[in-house]
Amino acid sequence: MAKIYPELDREYIISNEKLNLDKIMQDIIPLYIMDININSSTIFATNNEEIHIDNEEIIYGITESVRKASYRSIKDILKYIILFYIEENILDPSNSLIILRISDDGQNVGYYVKYVMITCSILNDISNLQISERHYTIVLYPGIEDYQILQNILMLLIHDL
Template sequence: MEKLIPINFIDLNSAIIQEDLSEEPDIIDLTIIEQVVNATEKRAYRSIKKILEYIVPSYVNEEKLDPEIPVIHLRISGDGRNVGWKVKHIMITVVLLDDSMNLFNKSDYHYTIVLFLGTENYLTLKVVTTALIQELQELSNTGMVINDIFWRFELFFSSDWKFLSICLGFNAANFNYFCLWCEITKNQRGNGKSNWMISKSMSVLSENPTAYPGHKLPPLFNMISFKNHIPDKLHIMLRITDHLWELVLQEIKNKGLFNDITQNIIIKEIKNLKIRFEF
C-alpha cells in the first residue's frame, strides 16, 4: 500500500504559526507524545486520487458503490489535537459517505490525507492543502476514471465551527456577523421570524472574498458548495451539553445546594459514564 499510495512531504518553512498551547491535552500517553515530538519536522500529504484508485475497486466489489450510478460522495474532515503540552497536530481525512455501515464506527475507513504539526490557522492550512485543493478541483470539475469506469464526485466538508470558519476565511464567532451560511447578525439570534436560510454563494465568495460581511480571506475549498459545508454533529452536541451543564451547576448554586455532598454525587454519576471529570 505504501508504494501505491506514497507519502509526500510538505515544506512549510515560515508558514507555521505557533500559538500558546494553554488548552488541555487530548493525548497524554507519554509514548505517543515522544513519537510526535520527534516528528515535528515532518508534514505529510497523501494523494486523494491515489487513495481512490486503491479503495474504489474494493468498494465496487463489496457493492458499496454501483458502477451503474457512478457517483461517489466524498467527505473531507479536519481537526486539531493537543499532544501533551508541547505540540499540536492537525489531521485532514477523507471518507466515502456511500459506505454508511462503516462511516461512524470504524476509523479504518477514514483515510488520512494531510498530517502536520502546527496550529489551526489560515496561512498554514493554505500551504499544506495546496495539492489537496488542486486534486479536489479536478475531481469536482472533470471526475476520474478508475478501472475503466468514469466516476463523478459530490464533495462535502465537515469539522467543528473553528476549523470550518478558518477554511472559509471567516471571522471569529464573537463578531457581529457570526453565521457561516447566512447574513444574520447577533441581535437577530432570538428573532424566530428571521430568515435562517443559506443565503451565501460560493461562486460569489470565490470572486470576491469580502463579498459577505465577516468574510476576509478566500475560501480554501471553493469547489464545495456552502450547503455541503456541514458542522460536525458531535461538536455541536458537546457545545450544547456544555451550556446545559453550566445552567445545571448555576441553578444548584443559586439554590445553595452546591456542597461536598452534591459534588460527590455528580462525580460518582459521571464516573459511571466513564467520563473524566473534576471540579
C-alpha cells in the same frame, strides 16, 4: 511471554513485518513530505513550564517535523480503496458519483505538541461513517488549525480534486 510460549513470534519478526508492510503501502500510496510556511511558535503550545523530554529519538522526530506536513494524494487513496467499495456493493461501477467528506481535526499529542489531521471518507458508505478505519488520512502536520496554514497545505488536495 515469549519464554513461556515459544510459539509466539519474537519482537524482531513483528518489527520486520511492520517495515515490510510500510514499504508495500509506500509503493501503493506514496507519502510525500511538504514544507509549510508557518511560524514555529504555532507548533507547540506556549507555556512557561520546562519540557522534560530527553529521548533523542523523540527530539529528532519532532525537530524533523517542524514546518513539514505529510501528504497522501487523494487520487492514490481512491485508486486503492475503490475496488474494495465496489466489492462490498457500496459503490456502483455504473454510477461514477462518489461523495467525499473532507474534514480536519486538531489533537494534543502530549502536553506540548499539537497535530492536525485532515481525513476523507466516502459518504456513499452511510452505515460505516463512524468507523475510524473508513476515514483515510490525507494530511498530517504539527501545529494548530489555522486558516493560512490550511490554505497552504490544501493547495495540493484542491489540485487533485
